[in-house]
Every structure is written in structure tokens, then in C-alpha cells.
Amino acid sequence: MDNAIEIKNVSKFFGDFMIDNLTLNVPSGSVVGLIGGNGAGKTTTIKLIMGALRKDRGEIKVLGVNNEDKEFTEIKNDIGVVLDEAYFPEEITPKTVNNIMKRTYKNWDEDLYFGYIEKFKLPFKKPFKKFSRGMKMKLAISVALSHNSRLLILDEATSGLDPFVREEILDIFNEFTRDENNSILISSHIISDLEKICDYIAFIKDGKLIFFEEKDRLLEEYALIKLSKEDFLSLPEYAVKGVRVSSSCVTALVLKSEISDIFKTEHTTIEDIVIFLSKGDEEI
Amino acid sequence: MRGLILKDSFCIIRQLKFVIVFILVFSAIPNFPGATFAVFYSVILSFTSMAYDEQSKWDSFAITMPYSVSDIVKSKYVFGIICICIASVFSIIIQILSLLYTKKTIGIDIFYTTGFSLVYALIFQALLLPMIFKMGVAKGRIVFLVCFFAVMGLLGGVSEHISSIVKNLYYNTFNILSISFIVMIVLNILSYMISLKAYESRNIL
The missing domain is CATH 3.40.50.300 (P-loop containing nucleotide triphosphate hydrolases)
Known part of the structure; x- marks a missing residue:
């Protein structure tokens, strides 16, 4: 089985x-x-x-x-x-x-x-x-x-x-x-x-399944990135899966493989991934 | 199903003490069909167990155990039958003790009266359980109480005639009891099938 x-x-x-x-x-x-x-x-x-x-x-x-x-x-x-x-x-x-x-x-x-x-x-x-x-x-x-x-x-x-x-x-x-x-x-x-x-x-x-993934793969696949609003706009749209905007910067959940190495990413957690995917994008 | 019946028994232990006091008190009232009343009242025990189930959402948990929906429904009928039978035996014992105390003759009519009570209590249960399964305990209990006091009021009104009716029908009593018994079995089978449909149509959780 x-x-x-x-x-x-x-x-x-x-x-x-x-x-x-x-x-x-x-x-x-x-x-x-x-x-x-x-x-x-x-x-x-x-x-x-x-x-x-x-x-x-x-x-x-x-x-x-x-x-x-x-x-x-x-x-x-x-x-x-x-x-x-x-x-x-x-x-x-x-x-x-x-x-x-x-x-x-x-x-x-x-x-x-x-x-x-x-x-x-x-x-x-x-x-x-x-x-x-x-x-x-x-x-x-x-x-x-x-x-x-x-x-x-x-x-x-x-x-x-x-x-x-x-x-x-x-x-x-x-x-x-x-x-x-x-x-x-x-x-x-x-x-x-x-x-x-x-x-x-x-x-x-x-009521819909958004994703079903291996946990380790999720952690490998996604990363957090903190940028100024101007730099954020240079990211490819398809790489961004969720956005949180504060007065000083934009924090985004991104697909690591879809962004250039010049961007410095941070390790993310399952909680971050779920929260970002759940909330979607905020107005910038 | 044994686990479900055992669980119901644990749930009604407190209620059981109350019912026993009830039987003793009503059996002591002269010219009142206390024993019959007690047997009929025991129908409430299976409803009480269903009220506990509803309050604790037991059914949601029970369906995750190795029980089918039919097991859950069937267990309520079996539990009701057990309660009514125990109440009937208890009722006979109280009546015999009462007759011994008052130095009266113990006649076969005690057994016939209790037999009729048992059969009609089971008919009563067969009529009411589908309502409980369909409407839930709160509404079903109101229907129960209305029916219960209507039947008991009727019995109370004709209590003096009951023994004479039984004596007059003495030769036919056994036949009537036998026919009633068969009707009771048929009604309980039909009742179980309706209850099962009602329960299946509900989303259990």
C-alpha cells in the first residue's frame, strides 16, 4: 500500500x-x-x-x-x-x-x-x-x-x-x-x-488545496527577501508569492530559483510561507 | 456494540438512582398504577443517554471507532430494551414485596400487568426513538413528555377499571399479550429502520 x-x-x-x-x-x-x-x-x-x-x-x-x-x-x-x-x-x-x-x-x-x-x-x-x-x-x-x-x-x-x-x-x-x-x-x-x-x-x-509539498522542499524552494520599494519593483512578478509592506521596506516571499543571486535572501519557516501565501499581496 | 451499551450505562447511573426512588414512591401510592408508571418511565433512560451524547458530541467520536452507523442506532434500541426489562423485573419485585407486606394474595395478574407495561413501554420507545433521531433530544423530549403524561393521565383515570378489565379478559389476556408482543416486535423493527434512515441523513458531526 x-x-x-x-x-x-x-x-x-x-x-x-x-x-x-x-x-x-x-x-x-x-x-x-x-x-x-x-x-x-x-x-x-x-x-x-x-x-x-x-x-x-x-x-x-x-x-x-x-x-x-x-x-x-x-x-x-x-x-x-x-x-x-x-x-x-x-x-x-x-x-x-x-x-x-x-x-x-x-x-x-x-x-x-x-x-x-x-x-x-x-x-x-x-x-x-x-x-x-x-x-x-x-x-x-x-x-x-x-x-x-x-x-x-x-x-x-x-x-x-x-x-x-x-x-x-x-x-x-x-x-x-x-x-x-x-x-x-x-x-x-x-x-x-x-x-x-x-x-x-x-x-x-x-476548501481548496493550495499546495501539497515535502516540508524540506518547501524550505529549499522559498525564501524571504527584504528590499526597498524601488528595488522590490525590479523583482520578476512570477517569483513573488507574497508581500508584506512596512513604512521602511517590503518583505516578500519569493521562489529562490526564480530570482537573481544578487538579491540577498533569508531562510524562511513553514509558518512564514503559509502566512504569506494565505494573505497574498499587499498594496505597495 | 457492547462498548456503546456500557458507555450508556455509565452515563445514566445518576439518573438510575432517581428512577429507583421514583418507582418506590409511586409504588407506595394506593390505587395508583405505580409499577406501570415506573416501567413506562424507564423509557426516559435511553433518552437521557442520548441527551448526554448530544451534549458531549459523543456521536462525532463514536463514528471514528470501529462502529457503523447501524451499530450506533441499534445500541440505543438494545439499551432501551435492557432498561425496560430491568425496570419490569424491579417492578414485579416491588409489587410482590408490597403484597407480602399487606398480606394480600400474589396473583398472576401482577405478571400480566407488568407484561403489558413492558410491551407498551417498548411500543412507546419504538414510536419515540425515530423522532429523537430525527429532531434531536431537545424537541424529542418535549414530544416524549407530552405523550408520557397523556398516556399516564389516561391510565390514572382508568386505573380502577384496569384490574377488573384484566380479570374480565382473563381467558383472553394471554392472547392479547401475545398479539401485543408481536405488534411490538414489528413496530420496533420498522422504528429501527426509520431511525437508521434519519440518522444517516444527518451529518453526524
């Missing part, structure tokens, strides 16, 4: 928003970061993958199985999902979650789950309604990691967590992908997190 997830020409129409002819693959053994602003369609894409929303058009395969086939229910044993919030009923405790999950997942690993509960210092008998957001997300992550998944689908899984815990969880995700059969699709607002663990970046805007 080449791809853990294959999304082919998928569209979903809402009244005022649509996922527009989306094609996106998550190669097996890789980590793909899904980036986009609020309302760009990240969560909708994840819901479409898991069959929680019905697509209007296109095809989605997860771990080689069409997500509309009956077999997909069985395949979900191999998928760990963390949604943007942890959706457990209020009265549920980590202890009862174990009882529920061991009757839900065929390959539920009780010891592994208890290990995560201990590692994350979650109170075993405290009801979910008394959990902080960080604790709720830790519980959801513990569940996703405790049934020997081959694919993790994470929607804003690290938001609401402090930097130390985020680091710890990113390490766990990194550990997960050491097995070359394991893959992750992760969406996050915290782009620096994605930059740390992703092999590929998919950028979505207004």
Missing part, C-alpha cells in the same frame, strides 16, 4: 462553504501536516475521511479501503483519532474509558493505556467534566495510542497543551512513525509543531 489515505476529487457542499475537488494523499510511513486558517476546511476534511460527513463527490480510501465500504468499520480498529475536542460524556472517568474501549477495539492494549494515563498524570477516577482542556486532550491521545493503530488522524491534538506536554506528545508521535508502516495526518494551528514532525505539508484555503 503506497498511501495510508487517498482523497480523490472530493467535494462537499454546504450553504456558504465547500470543499472543492480536493485531492490529497498521505503516503504510508509519513507525517502529513494539514495547515489552514479558521474555517479553511481542515476539520471538515478529517470528518470526510472518517465518514462522519457524507461527501457529495469523489472517493476516499483509508488504509486501502473505501470509506463507504462495510469493511471500513473493521479498518477503524487500526485508526487512532483525536478530534479538536475530546468528546467523552461528563460522567466518564479514565477508568471507565478503559472498560468501554476494551469492548470497542479488538486490539485494545490495557497496559499501554494505563501507562499513558500514568505518564500524563491523569486522575484515574475523576469524572471527565472536571478535567481541564489539556487533561481532556491527553485522555483522547491516550485512547488513540492504545489500540496499536497504524494510522493516527489528529485534529488540533496539541492545542490547549502547555509547551512541555506538547513537546512530550510530539516525541510520542515521532516514536510512532519510527515504524515505517505507521502514518499520521495532523492538523494544527501551531505550525511550529508541524514543522518539527511533518514530512509533508498540505495547505488548505477556502
